[in-house]
Amino acid sequence: MNKTFILKEFFVAQGLELLCICESWLPMGDSSALLELLPVACSCFNVPRSSGRDGGLVVYKSHFNCKQLILSNPPSSFEMCLSELGPPPLLLVALIYRPPKFDVDFLKDFSDLLSVNMLKYDHVLILGDFNIHVCCPDKPLAKVILHLLGSLNLSQWVLGPTHAQGHTLDLVLSIGLSVAGVEILSPVFSDHSPILCDFNLPCVSAVASSHVRFCRVLNAAKVIELGELLCAEGSELHTMSLNAEELTLQFDSICKNILDRIAPLRIRKPRPRPEPWLSDDVRACRRAERKWKKDRLQVSREIFRESLFSYQQTLKEARVKFFADIVEKNSHDPRSLCSVVNSLLEFSDSSSLPPTGETCNDFLHFFVDTVRATRAAITNSPSDSLLPE
Structure with a gap:
């Protein structure tokens, strides 16, 4: 992903609490890009492709009780990232990417997904890049998908072009959930338009902020x-x-x-601490954005677009220099070096299993079985009399 700082700035500037990204191009285990992307007090989970460069990414405020769902038999005709937002009643969030190439199994896979989850959840939010021209309801695939959505009482909230070529390809669907304030922004850092919307979770527990x-x-x-x-x-x-x-x-x-x-x-309230590698010159894109929003000229849009990618590159270089200076300054201080390395490489994956009695017992049995197998594999091993049963 070469737009980490751009997306981070977008998340903060728009005051988002949930950001869903299709075609993230993040490979498995690439924690450095996730650390660049994550704003303060946010978490995420990444669902990369097993092969190729696509995949889905969900960024959310850490105070949300968000749990990633792993399907034992995921569909083959489209990519999907499933998660639950709680506490109960839970909201199911499905981020979907359907490749442009026609797949005869898509309608069946999508129908199965809807029919199974409609029975489990009263509140469902489905969004993503479907690559279906729903703006042209007479086209065969668009006609079938719109009929399917109507038969399941799913509301489609995006009314307008979401692609640079003027088609509506990205959808926001819901059932049991009212979506408001849908806004389609201009496609600047991608050929797809960012879509903003507001919705209230069915039940949100009050989160006491320790920073106030x-x-x-x-x-x-x-x-x-x-x-x-x-x-x-x-x-x-x-x-x-x-x-x-x-x-x-x-x-x-x-x-x-x-x-x-x-x-x-x-x-x-504490003021947000600016990142130490930021400087005034890397914020030039903000001026270009204001100018483009004011005159709406194509030349201003291109200047804004160029300044965005220049901002990404400049900020990345400034960040590298900032940490390189710290490493050089503390070259004889192992503790400081370890702290810097940990801050750059350690990433808390929100998809880890919650600590329950069942998982603890499973780990205990796995550990005991591993020790027993290891001892059995060692010749002349000591007696197993001390091994707990």
């Missing part, structure tokens, strides 16, 4: 005012016939009421 802090603003004048008000309002405490605990609670209440009047609580 509350504070009070106190200066010298407010401290003096606090003392005066405490003297005035707390003077009656000694006349109350209360025990020590009740007096403490009363004094605490008086202090809080006074502070709420003179210095109310304010929410302080």
Whole structure:
């Protein structure tokens, strides 16, 4: 993938919470590209092709309970990335890429996918590049697929061209889920248009942000005012016939009421820390984008497009130089070098299995069986009397 920083900037600038990408071209195990792409507080899972350069990629905010689903017998006529967004009632999200070449099994595979999952989920979102000209309903394949969607009560929300040649190839389908604010952006960094839309999850648990802090603003004048008000309002405490605990609670209440009047609580959110390798010259594409959006000229679009790829290359080079300087500076500090290497290579894969009692027991049995097999393979091995049964 040669558009990692472009897509990262797009995710942040558009305020996205979920990004689905077809034809990601990310091979298995390429964690460096994923680390370049992931914004702060985001996770992803990649479903690469077993061979070739296509595949699907889903990027989402880490606070979502997102689980990748692996099919034991995936369809052969199209690529698919399945995931669940929870908590219950779960939303099934299917990212689909259908190759342009006609495959006689596509309609059957797609019908089977819909019929099986419609029974399991009340809320389904299907999106992706179908390579079917639904803008031409008289074409045979478009007619059949539109009839299939209608028979299953699936809503199709994209109304307009999504490809540089003016056809509607990318679809957003749903059942049991209302989609709003569908916006088709101009195809700039691809020949397909990005599609933006809003939808509410069936059930979203409130996520308490550990980064939000509350504070009070106190200066010298407010401290003096606090003392005066405490003297005035707390003077009656000694006349109350209360025990020590009740007096403490009363004094605490008086202090809080006074502070709420003179210095109310304010929410302080930390400013996002800019990446240290960014500089003003790599942001030139933002100016080109504003100019293109203002005049909508083809020449401005080409300038914006060139500046995007220049931004990607410049940022990549700046990032390489930034980490190269750190490595050179800490060449005699193994701990710092290991920390830098880990930050560049370690990637947390959200598709790992959750820790359950069943998986722990499976691992225990696997470990014991492995030890037993290893001992049996070693000649003159010690007694197995200490091996747990």
